Amino acid sequence: MDVSNADAVDLFGGPGGWDWAAKSLGINVTGIEKDHAACETRRAAGLGTVEGDVRDYGPSDFPAARYLKIGSPPCQPYAVNGLGKGRAALDTVLALAKRMASREDISHDLAAFEDERIGLVLEPLRWALQAIDQKRPYETITLEQVPTVLPVWEALAIILRAEGYSVATGRLSAEEYGVPQTRVRAIFVARLHGEAKLPAPTHRKYRKNVAQEDGDQSLRPWVSMAEGIGWGMTHRPGLTVTVGTGAGGADPSCVGGSGARATLYGERDAARWVPFNRLMSTDDLPAYKGGRKDQIRVYAQDAALLQSFPSDHPWRGSRTKVLEQIGNAFPPRMAEQVLCAALGLRPSLRSVA
Template structure:
């Protein structure tokens, strides 16, 4: 594949959540990704891949990618369950965005952050402004991040509206598009021609006090964890897949961060649960050897399904690397909905099913 001729460039390709969805819609994407294991996962899926640091590239390196630009900057500095360095630096990040809009060189300021990943959230703005200045602006831009980054997306919206774009921002919850988990993300969609919009839900929003069959009858019911992976909670979707690992499989923190363990065990102990029955004996599970038999472990294949990857999607690397890739990925099903709204496309038949 000639990566320079792709329709779109993904600044933070990861294992390909955005790009796998784009490929199903007939969009060719080249993803820039620094992590080698994630690059191997991308190549195994047939996705265009440049292994390197996004800061070493620019729009001129991908001259055909004028149709779309995708980005999911690293979320760890801004995540609620992280150290919070990005959240603490948010005012500084917003000030740098305004300086970038004035075409100031802020590279030294970005390099001065204690965590270099903090400044990566502004890479999409650098690319967008460079493309504009090179007289080849992107037709559409889509971005996602953890909810705490929404103020950054709103700041970018002001900047790009001044450059002639229509922009829509907001928070989307994955279960409203049939993903079997309650993952919430801050979304940014910009269009150079036409009205930018966020996708309309296809499934009901999960609410603790509302049964699956209740709610807006014009929408499909949300998908429970048990329906998504064949075991687990029956009365709610899975919790957000994050990057946590345990012996033999993902720790319960891998499906929800703080409070996930109590939620999973509480649902199981109350009887709202389908037991893990993929193996004949629980003693055969590596996670239980030397541990308690009532432990709950979510394995990579299940975490991937909770993210709406198909069972056929191959992840490369060690167990920890695979779980990290899955936790960092944007759910393909939600990505497809955002892309369809951003580009006025019809969803793939696989997505409608």
């Protein structure tokens, strides 16, 4: 596939969460991705792909991509359920962003991080500033990360406003955009011409002990886990899909981190649950062999649906690699809403259903 004429470049493209949404809007995107399995998934999905390290590329490598730049830097160092190295280094990251704005070379400082992924959150700024200095600034920039990275997005907002951009930042929750899970993300939208905006919710926010039919009647009800994948919790959306595996499927901790197991089993035991329904006996399922018959396993295809990927998205790689790709991805349905708000486009009917 020829990627030289792409309208947009996606840093950290992953399996195509942002790019599947962009493609549905008629945007030709090339994604840079280091993980081979994710690249194979992207290629099978017909998405423009450069397999490599984003640090080895820059705006001049994608001369046609002036329309849009999107990115989801690795979240593991900053995630609440991670080791916390990124959160501990947050002040250093913010100081480095200011130095980048002054066009200082910070490569030595980035190399000093114990976890190289910590500094990757500043790659979008490097690309944006290089494009500005090359007299071909990006028209629109959209970014997402775990909520703890919002201070970095706010620091980038100050820098890019000084460069002439309108910028909007904030925390958005996935269920408010029709995704059947309660993933919260820090969002960044910058626009060179026109006002940068975050998308307005299309669905009601999930609140514990508040019925699905209650709340703002101008918005659609949030989508429960059971509605999203055909089984599971009926009184709430699914928990955040993260990275993790278990025998035969994703362990409950893969869909919510700390406390997820108790939440899932608690909902089931309270009879707020649609039973697991497959065209085979539970005795035939790998998840049940050698284990309890009442175990809950969220299979890859279900985790992908909880992330709002289409049911036919062509995942590639081992079960572990597929679950890793799904957990790391940005929900396409949410991505489409962010892109539409950023570009002033009208969402598809599918994205708001």
